[in-house]
Structures are given as structure tokens and as C-alpha cells.
Amino acid sequence: MLTPYQMSSVIITGPNNILETIIKELHNLKVLHIVEHSKNELADIGRPLDKAGELSDALVKIRALISTLNIKNEGEKIELKKDFLEIESTVKKLSQEVNSNLEDFKKVDDLISKSTAVKQELDILKHIDVPLEAFAHYKSLARFTGFVQDKNKAKSIQTELSRLSEKFILFDSPVKRKNFIALFVDSNIKEKVNGVLQKNGFSPVIFTAIGNLEGNTSNNLKKIEEETAKLHNEREKLRMRNESLTQEYKGFLLTAEELLSEQLEMAEAPLMFASTQRTFLIRGWIPTEDLHKSIDRLNKVGKGSVYIQFEPAKKKDKVPVKLKNPKIAKPFEFFLDLYSMPTYKEIDPTFFIFLTFPIFFGIMLGDIGYGLTSLIVFWLLKRKMPKARNFFNVLILASFVSTLFGLFFAEFFGFEIYHPVVGREHEIFKMLFIVLAIGAAHVNIGLIVGFVNIYKDHGLMAAVYEKASWIVLELGVATLALSYFKKIEIHPFVGAVFLLLSFLMLIKGEGIKGLIEFISMGIFTNILSYARLMAIGLSSVVLAVIINDSATEFFHRGGFFILIGVLILIVGHTINIMLGLLGSFLHSLRLHYVEFFSKFFHGSAKKYQPFGAVQE
Amino acid sequence: MATEITSGLMALAAGAAIGVSAIAAAWAEKEIGVAAVGAMAEKEELFGKGLVLTVIPETIVIFGFVIAILILTLKY
Numbered sequence: 219m220l221t222p223y224q225m226s227s228v229i230i231t232g233p234n235n236i237l238e239t240i241i242k243e244l245h246n247l248k249v250l251h252i253v254e255h256s257k258n259e260l261a262d263i264g265r266p267l268d269k270a271g272e273l274s275d276a277l278v279k280i281r282a283l284i285s286t287l288n289i290k291n292e293g294e295k296i297e298l299k300k301d302f303l304e305i306e307s308t309v310k311k312l313s314q315e316v317n318s319n320l321e322d323f324k325k326v327d328d329l330i331s332k333s334t335a336v337k338q339e340l341d342i343l344k345h346i347d348v349p350l351e352a353f354a355h356y357k358s359l360a361r362f363t364g365f366v367q368d369k370n371k372a373k374s375i376q377t378e379l380s381r382l383s384e385k386f387i388l389f390d391s392p393v394k395r396k397n398f399i400a401l402f403v404d405s406n407i408k409e410k411v412n413g414v415l416q417k418n419g420f421s422p423v424i425f426t427a428i429g430n431l432e433g434n435t436s437n438n439l440k441k442i443e444e445e446t447a448k449l450h451n452e453r454e455k456l457r458m459r460n461e462s463l464t465q466e467y468k469g470f471l472l473t474a475e476e477l478l479s480e481q482l483e484m485a486e487a488p489l490m491f492a493s494t495q496r497t498f499l500i501r502g503w504i505p506t507e508d509l510h511k512s513i514d515r516l517n518k519v520g521k522g523s524v525y526i527q528f529e530p531a532k533k534k535d536k537v538p539v540k541l542k543n544p545k546i547a548k549p550f551e552f553f554l555d556l557y558s559m560p561t562y563k564e565i566d567p568t569f570f571i572f573l574t575f576p577i578f579f580g581i582m583l584g585d586i587g588y589g590l591t592s593l594i595v596f597w598l599l600k601r602k603m604p605k606a607r608n609f610f611n612v613l614i615l616a617s618f619v620s621t622l623f624g625l626f627f628a629e630f631f632g633f634e635i636y637h638p639v640v641g642r643e644h645e646i647f648k649m650l651f652i653v654l655a656i657g658a659a660h661v662n663i664g665l666i667v668g669f670v671n672i673y674k675d676h677g678l679m680a681a682v683y684e685k686a687s688w689i690v691l692e693l694g695v696a697t698l699a700l701s702y703f704k705k706i707e708i709h710p711f712v713g714a715v716f717l718l719l720s721f722l723m724l725i726k727g728e729g730i731k732g733l734i735e736f737i738s739m740g741i742f743t744n745i746l747s748y749a750r751l752m753a754i755g756l757s758s759v760v761l762a763v764i765i766n767d768s769a770t771e772f773f774h775r776g777g778f779f780i781l782i783g784v785l786i787l788i789v790g791h792t793i794n795i796m797l798g799l800l801g802s803f804l805h806s807l808r809l810h811y812v813e814f815f816s817k818f819f820h821g822s823a824k825k826y827q828p829f830g831a832v833q834e
Numbered sequence: 835m836a837t838e839i840t841s842g843l844m845a846l847a848a849g850a851a852i853g854v855s856a857i858a859a860a861w862a863e864k865e866i867g868v869a870a871v872g873a874m875a876e877k878e879e880l881f882g883k884g885l886v887l888t889v890i891p892e893t894i895v896i897f898g899f900v901i902a903i904l905i906l907t908l909k910y
Contacts, residue, residue: 557882646903743893746900750892753899804889811886 219569223540224506225531231499232524241487243519245830251503251538252829255492264488273482276306279313280475287464296469305474326453333446335427340439345391350431360405364422365396371418372397378414537562540826547572549611558821564671578806580619582754583798587631589621632762643759649752657748664817683727691720744813758798765790848902855898862891
């Protein structure tokens with residue numbers, strides 16, 4: 219709580235012939251956070267183990283198979299003999315099979331699209347009785363095919379052409395709400411015919427797919443349809459084959475992927491180490507409580523030829539951080555994952571978030587009905603999505619606290635069911651003062667945490683100048699305000715002295731930045747920002763009341779209207795709950811990230827990620 | 835009659851206080867939000883910081899809201 223796990227820096231050296239054993243042991247231990255070595259004059263980075271190349275080749279193939287077979291990881295695992303050669307040969311065989319399958323797929327798909335094109339053309343041509351060989355190329359015969367608006371246009375083309383020449387044949391037939399025409403003319407008058415057609419709004423269609431088909435259109439159409447059906451059949455067979463392959467090898471591929479990734483991680487680990495021709499050096503961090511156990515194990519497998527040096531973290535070290543919190547506050551580490559890890563030396567705010575986040579959330583949502591509904595929903599969601607359990611645990615706790623505040627405000631789906639301790643809807647000013655007081659307390663807790671942080675890092679005086687100055691400033695403004703409103707009998711001069719004092723302290727502590735902060739009075743803006751606790755709560759209540767009122771009106775009318783009333787209640791409250799949850803979550807989060815954290819938090823440390831542990 | 839006009843004007847003033855400040859906040863948040871989403875597309879870890887920066891202008895609405903309530907509860 220408040221401070222992370224103690225860490226010790228560790229340096230492991232040894233001859234290259236035991237490198238693989240040491241890596242394996244470290245992978246099993248899962249405690250060492252490795253610090254990557256960067257190449258320098260003394261030592262290069264290490265070379266991956268020999269099998270790394272083969273492993274990554276096989277892994278690429280496996281991942282390709284997983285993606286082409288569209289396999290989803292649903293936790294299906296099988297027992298697998300950990301023999302690389304066996305896995306590799308199975309993968310190779312499977313890969314060939316799937317690839318040839320894919321090629322067949324492509325061929326069939328090509329054929330299908332070709333015959334679909336032919337079919338489309340034949341579908342138009344079947345309306346006129348012309349043998350297909352007429353559509354081949356002839357020297358003395360020009361051919362026009364396409365659409366005109368209607369039958370009349372076709373007729374007028376016919377009359378105009380007969381004035382030009384007798385050497386033409388015109389077929390026409392209504393197709394798809396337009397009129398299809400096929401016109402064969404003497405190629406000598408091609409240009410003139412073209413003019414006539416254009417005048418009549420002719421839009422040409424070119425038949426390319428029918429190519430060298432011959433004979434009657436409908437016979438051809440029948441043949442093509444049969445062929446297409448056959449192709450679809452074949453495609454379905456291929457799909458079934460793929461499907462059965464997927465089912466058969468799903469577990470194998472997923473397990474092999476996991477196994478080989480793990481082995482590859484080990485094989486590539488030397489890239490993070492320093493190495494010379496015959497020795498290696500690994501630098502990293504181990505939690506102090508695991509230190510001795512780990513060193514013993516390493517010494518045992520190293521058979522005396524490994525040398526391990528360790529020391530506790532020093533002040534200027536960049537230590538990876540492993541947060542330490544009681545089980546109940548643990549889910550709230552999620553918020554630091556989202557934001558940034560606190561540095562090793564500063565206070566870990568998780569526990570504060572655990573205390574205040576649900577309270578802020580509860581004040582905003584604050585309704586027995588809404589709290590219980592979301593509690594149930596999040597509980598169900600948590601069971602459905604165990605991977606996001608931290609997130610849901612936070613929300614479940616927050617919903618529970620909302621229910622408690624609902625009891626306090628006496629609200630049940632917007633109805634006031636008994637006389638409340640504080641009524642959010644009526645006692646707006648009372649609520650405003652309460653939340654501002656909460657805000658002042660929260661911001662000041664932040665200042666105190668900041669004070670401790672700076673005290674640990676730079677000593678007492680720096681902490682007084684930088685953080686206590688704000689508290690003096692608050693005192694000054696408070697005295698001034700209270701004496702102005704005649705609540706206390708102190709001369710305003712006292713307040714002014716406080717102000718001046720805090721001003722000087724800020725200038726001393728933070729220089730020109732302090733001056734700006736003093737003028738902008740940022741701390742009061744921060745406190746005023748907590749008014750949102752009341753504002754969002756109020757808007758949620760008012761919406762709920764409006765929903766209830768409009769539903770009640772329908773209930774009074776009776777009969778069919780009761781149904782509408784129920785509908786309004788369900789839809790309205792569902793929307794209001796969703797809005798309330800989103801608003802309460804984000805605003806509570808924001809109060810922590812902006813108003814609270816700005817008083818003390820530095821962050822940007824690295825998270826402790828031990829070698830070999832699975833990342834969540 | 836005079837009372838009605840006064841209370842009407844007060845309602846308008848309260849509406850303006852929250853409406854205008856909401857527009858201002860929305861405008862500012864739009865600009866920041868666009869940049870934040872862009873940054874997050876490049877680097878997912880920036881969610882927390884992006885969120886913080888995006889919601890900073892929201893305080894303006896809170897001010898507007900407090901002023902609106904103060905106006906509505908004024909005695910005249």
C-alpha cells in the first residue's frame with residue numbers, strides 16, 4: 219500500500235555455454251525484469267540461440283494458418299508433445315494442404331465469375347432470336363447492340379434507317395423496363411447509322427464474355443447454368459474440406475503457437491543481453507522478496523560458473539514499478555495502467571483512488587434502482603468477460619456505493635421514496651456546499667501527498683515552499699472571505715498577510731511558474747470543479763423525474779396508454795442509466811486525473827514486466 | 835407583469851450562462867479530442883493523458899452551471 223514492492227538490481231554473468239540453461243531457468247522463475255543492453259565499445263548485444271531462425275519460420279507459418287483458417291482463440295488447448303520436429307512437420311504438411319486448397323478456391327472462384335459474366339450477357343440476348351455466332355467479327359457487317367428508351371424509339375430508328383439503306387436487320391425486345399436492340403448493317407454506312415442511333419438516345423452494350431459461343435441462346439444459357447451450379451457445388455466441397463481441417467487442427471495450432479512463441483521468446487532473449495565472445499551479462503530487476511530464492515536457483519543450475527551481483531535500488535535508478543496493494547484495492551491499479559505508472563520513489567495513489575473513486579461515482583449516480591441495476595449488469599458482464607474482470611470489479615464496487623448513496627438521497631428510479639438525509643433535487647445549495655467541501659478535502663489530500671513526495675525527494679523546506687504554500691493560500695482566502703461576510707471576527711489584515719506569505723513561498727518554491735499559478739488561483743478552480751458531483755447528479759435526477767412524470771400521465775389515461783407508459787419507463791430509464799454510468803465514470807476519473815493527480819503525481823515509470831510471464 | 839418579465843429574463847440569462855459556456859467547452863474539446871484520438875492511434879498508452887487533456891475545458895461548463903443556479907436563486 220502507498221509504496222510499490224522493493225526492488226533490487228541484479229547483474230548475472232557467466233560463460234556462454236551455460237547461457238541457454240540460465241535463460242530457461244529465468245523463464246521458469248518469471249521474476250527478472252530485464253534491462254535491455256545497448257551496444258557499446260565494451261560489449262555487443264548477444265546473438266539469438268541457434269534454433270531462433272527455425273522457430274520463427276515455423277511460427278510465421280502457424281500464424282498464417284491461424285489467420286487463413288480464421289481460427290479464434292476461445293481457450294481451446296490440447297496436450298501437445300513438446301517436440302519441435304514433430305510440430306514442424308505437421309505444420310508443413312498442413313500448410314501445403316491449406317495452400318493447395320486456397321489455390322483451388324481461387325480457380326473455382328475465377329471460373330464462377332467468368333460464367334456469371336456469360337450468364338448476364340446471355341440473359342439479355344435470350345430476348346432476341348439471333349444465333350450467337352452472329353456476334354463474332356465480320357468485315358462487311360457492322361453490329362450495334364444496346365438500349366434505347368422504349369419501343370417507339372426502336373421504331374423511329376427502323377424508319378430512319380430504311381431511308382438510308384435496305385441492308386440492315388434490326389431486332390428489338392423490351393428488357394428491364396427499356397428496349398434492347400441488336401442492329402446488323404452494311405459496314406459501309408456504319409458512320410451514318412451511328413449518327414441515327416445517337417440521335418435516338420442509344421446507349422451501347424458490348425458483349426465480350428460470350429466470345430466464341432455458337433448456336434441457340436437458350437441452349438447455351440442452360441448449359442452455362444448447369445456449369446455454374448457444378449462450380450458452386452465444387453466450391454462448397456472445398457469449403458467443407460477447409461472447415462474440417464479447421465476443426466481438426468484448431469487446438470493443435472493454438473497450442474503450438476503458444477508453445478513456440480514461448481520458445482522463441484527464450485531463443486531471442488540474448489538480444490537483450492550484453493555479450494563478449496565467451497561470456498554474457500544480464501542486467502535487470504528482481505523484487506527484493508524473491509531475490510534470494512531466485513539467486514539460489516540460478517546458482518544451482520549454473521553449477522558454480524555463474525556470478526550474480528545484487529544491490530537495492532539507489533536514488534537515481536530508473537526502477538521498474540510493481541504496485542503493491544491489498545486485494546480489494548488491486549483492481550484500481552487499472553487506472554494507473556491507463557494513465558501512467560508512478561515512479562519508484564513516489565507514493566502510489568491506487569489506495570486513494572480506491573477510497574474516493576466509488577464515492578464520487580456514487581454521489582453522481584446515487585439512486586437505489588440505478589445502483590442495483592448496474593450492479594447486476596456488471597456482475598453478469600464480469601462472468602461473461604473474465605479478461606476485463608479488474609474493470610468490472612471497479613464498476614461493481616462503484617455501483618454498490620451508488621446504491622448506498624441512493625439510500626442517503628432516498629431515490630429509487632427518480633422517485634423520492636422517503637424523507638432523504640439530503641435531497642438532491644430540492645436542496646441544490648446544500649448539495650453544492652457538501653460537494654465543494656469534499657472537493658476541498660480531496661485537493662488538500664493531494665497537496666499533502668505531494669508534500670510527502672517532495673519531502674522524501676528534496677527535503678522539508680522544498681516541500682513547504684511548493685506544497686504547504688497552497689494550504690496557506692487557502693487559509694488566507696478563507697479568512698478574507700469569512701471576515702468579509704462577517705462570519706468570524708478577524709481583521710481582514712490577517713487574511714492579507716496569509717496571502718502575501720503564500721505568494722512569497724510560491725515564488726521561492728516554483729519561481730515564475732509560481733507567480734502564474736498564484737495569479738490564476740488554480741487551486742480554487744480545482745475545488746470549484748467538484749461542483750460537477752452535484753451538477754451531474756442533479757441532471758440525472760431531473761431526467762429520471764421527467765421520465766416518471768410523462769409515464770404517469772399516460773398511466774392516468776388508462777387502457778392502451780398504460781402500455782406506452784411502461785415503454786417510456788423502460789426506454790427512458792435505460793438511457794438515463796447508460797448516460798449516468800458514462801458520465802459518473804468519466805467525471806469521477808477526471809477528478810482524479812486532473813484535480814487530484816496534478817497536486818502530486820509525476821509518473822512515467824516503467825511497469826515491472828518479468829521475463830517469461832504472460833502479459834495480460 | 836413586471837415580475838413575469840424579470841423572471842423570464844432571469845431564466846434566459848441562466849440559459850445563456852450554461853448554453854454559451856457549453857458551446858465554448860464543446861468547441862475546445864472538439865479540437866483537443868481530435869488531436870488526442872490521433873495521438874492514441876499512434877500510441878495506445880496515451881489514453882489516460884488524452885482523456886485528461888480532452889476534459890480540461892469541461893470546467894467552463896461547471897462555472898456556467900454554478901452561475902446559472904446563482905442567477906435562478908437570486909432574490910429580486
